[in-house]
Amino acid sequence: MVLGFPGRYTDVEAQARRIVVISTGGTIASRWQGTGFAADAPGREVLATAAIPQDITSEVIDLFNVNSPRLTSAQQLTLLRTVHQVLADPGVDGIVVTHGTDTLEESAFLLDLYHDDPRPVVFTGAQKPLGAEDGDGPGNLYDALLTAATVRDLGVLVVFDGKVHAARGTVKTQTLAADAFADPSGPPVGKVGFGKISILRRPQRPAPLPLPPADVTLPRIDMVMHHVDADPLFVETAVAAGAQGIVLVATGAGNATPEFVGAVTAAIERGVLVALTTRVQGGPVTEIYTHGGAVDLAAAGAVLTGTLRAGQGRSAVLAALLSASGVGERVSALRHVVGSAGLERGEAAAA
Structure with a gap:
């Protein structure tokens, strides 16, 4: 595994990196329901489709299993608190969140506003459903695991189709194409390929906010x-x-x-x-x-x-x-x- 900055490859030792995968549904977990696709596969089945990078151990938390257009602000706050609970364990080296692409940009950015930890939270997903012969989910998940085990101090990231994006400013730009995400106003943070990661720039982020109270009333x-x-x-x-x-x-x-x-x-x-x-x-x-x-x-x-x-x-x-x-x-x-x-x-x- 490698980490480069800026734009250079550098060897990094990554021995038995422990990555927690939080599964929330989306196309990456979707199967045919008779009239269309919907999320229903548990996280362990999603993870089983991907090769696990060398020297990484993984574990799965099944948090939700929804198509992301149905996601609510309350569920986003549950995801936020779950991420912070997982990172309270110093033995965790990073987090991957599998998420539907329709609202991924909103969840990733919201979590980034509260992220105050050098360890990364990496969002990924798929444009094609679970088990598709030419599916993009396994490759995206591999790249996300590799990124979560390697980078530090970059905030919340979106890894998709071989590119590493900052959460801030990154939006879904393609309804169906594999290269689904970009920041239309700026370049990617880095790229992933051939088992290596190249980091090209460091995102600028405001100071993180304190977590909202657990009993907060959500505004309209x-x-x-x-x-x-x-x-x-x-x-x-x-x-x-x-x-x-x-x-x-x-x-x-x-x-x-x-x-x-x-x-x-x-x-x-x-x-x-x-x-x-x-x-x-x-x-x-x-x-x-x-x-x-x-x-x-x-x-x-x-x-x-x-x-x-x-x-x-x-x-x-x-x-x-x-x-x-x-x-x-x-x-x-x-x-x-x-x-x-x-x-x-x-x-x-x-x-």
């Missing part, structure tokens, strides 16, 4: 998308339904209309935390335009999410709401979670 957080003829009624409806947070998925670099600015202003005056992202795949949200653009939305109090897109923007709002109770404290927490590093990286990519 809604997303509203702007488009031609979009109606701010949906912002108003979210507020009326009790939303404590709203993610506005705007156009361009974070633009909507004066009517949306009015609705966002009213929501913020009622204590709702509003994050501003964009439906554009890559580049930062930034203050350029007025007449309903990001200039006006930021002035109203919306927090720009930099290069974080909708799903991870929602995770950021969730973490901010769970970390503080006062309106001002929640805004500060969201700004911390979004982090200036993401903005700088996105601006550099856009330049």
Whole structure:
């Protein structure tokens, strides 16, 4: 096994590395149900499909077995606490989480916001179901195990199709293709191939948050998308339904209309935390335009999410709401979670 930084291969001794695999379902655990595929295979069956890298011992925790579109924030917090419980054992060298690809980016990023340990948590999954003749799950799982046993101080990672991605900014970019994940605003952290890992850069991450209390009440957080003829009624409806947070998925670099600015202003005056992202795949949200653009939305109090897109923007709002109770404290927490590093990286990519 090897670890290189930056962009170089270096030999690393890895004797009997102990990796815990947390199974949560997804395509990697899916089998035919008569009308379509659904997760139902336990983690030990998923792990049995993959070769185990040399000098690694593995054990499995079956936490959930769900298609990831059904995943809830409560289950994400259960996963978060399970990861921290596993890492409380100093004999564990790393964790692999097998997860459905549809919401993997949200779970990985949420866990990264709380990750305060040099040992890695590596998410992976598959685009083809368990037992497929040309399935990608076994290879992804092998690479994830190797990565979890080798790297340190990189936070939560996503390993897929031979690439190592930082949790922050990485999204699903392909519905079906094996190369399913990327950060549209930045390069991968590294690559995996021929039993070796090359680390090319070190992700910038904000200081980790303290774990939420076990008895926390989960807030309602809604997303509203702007488009031609979009109606701010949906912002108003979210507020009326009790939303404590709203993610506005705007156009361009974070633009909507004066009517949306009015609705966002009213929501913020009622204590709702509003994050501003964009439906554009890559580049930062930034203050350029007025007449309903990001200039006006930021002035109203919306927090720009930099290069974080909708799903991870929602995770950021969730973490901010769970970390503080006062309106001002929640805004500060969201700004911390979004982090200036993401903005700088996105601006550099856009330049």
